[in-house]
Amino acid sequence: MSKPFRKILVKLILEKAIMFEENSYRFYESALSMTASGDAADLLNKLLAAELRHRLKLEEIQNTGELETKTAYISGRDKPDQDEELDMISRGWPVLNPRSSREEILEVALAREKSACSFYNNLYEKSRIKIAEELFGMLAREESEHVIWISEVINGITR
Numbered sequence: 001m002s003k004p005f006r007k008i009l010v011k012l013i014l015e016k017a018i019m020f021e022e023n024s025y026r027f028y029e030s031a032l033s034m035t036a037s038g039d040a041a042d043l044l045n046k047l048l049a050a051e052l053r054h055r056l057k058l059e060e061i062q063n064t065g066e067l068e069t070k071t072a073y074i075s076g077r078d079k080p081d082q083d084e085e086l087d088m089i090s091r092g093w094p095v096l097n098p099r100s101s102r103e104e105i106l107e108v109a110l111a112r113e114k115s116a117c118s119f120y121n122n123l124y125e126k127s128r129i130k131i132a133e134e135l136f137g138m139l140a141r142e143e144s145e146h147v148i149w150i151s152e153v154i155n156g157i158t159r
Contacts, residue, residue: 010067011062013123014058014061014062014067015062015121016061016157017058017119017139018055018058018059020119021052021054021055021058022051022055024047024051024054024082024112024116025048025051025052025055026113027034027096027108027109028044028047028048028051028109029048030096031044031096031105031109032044032045033046034096034098034100034105035102035105038115039134039153039156039157040102040106040153040157041108043106043149043150043153046149047109047146047149047150048147050142054139054142057135057138058141060129061135066131067129067131067132067135074079076110089115096108102157103154103157103158106150106154106157107154109146110147110150110154111152113143113146113147113150114147116139116143116146117143117144117146117147120136120137120139120143121140122141123136123140124136124137124139124140134135
């Protein structure tokens with residue numbers, strides 16, 4: 001892969017990740033306005049803060065240009081479902097129906113967080129430079145934590 005093409009690819013990946021984190025934040029903000037209190041509201045507040053931290057970290061990396069200046073970045077595509085993951089990340093979060101239940105909101109959040117975890121894990125596995133491995137590994141771990149948090153709250157609601 002040529003260096004100019006690699007720079008464009010890195011830029012697109014960072015932009016896509018930043019957009020996903022921003023959309024996640026907006027989704028949780030909207031969901032929080034529909035959830036008065038309790039475990040679900042506490043969880044949504046935690047998720048809001050986490051998505052903001054992710055976006056800020058990605059923007060910091062984007063602004064420094066650290067990933068774009070490296071010569072080796074991401075290995076070739078070898079996962080058949082990678083396009084599916086990218087498609088899921090690319091799609092915006094659904095607009096919530098004002099009558100959505102906490103369970104419905106959390107089920108959407110769970111599906112999206114699983115997609116984010118898979119997306120960042122894939123980038124981590126394909127990264128060939130330390131800063132990219134650290135960034136995408138951290139994001140994958142945190143998104144995985146979000147999956148656990150949401151699952152725990154869903155399990156508490158359905159009991």
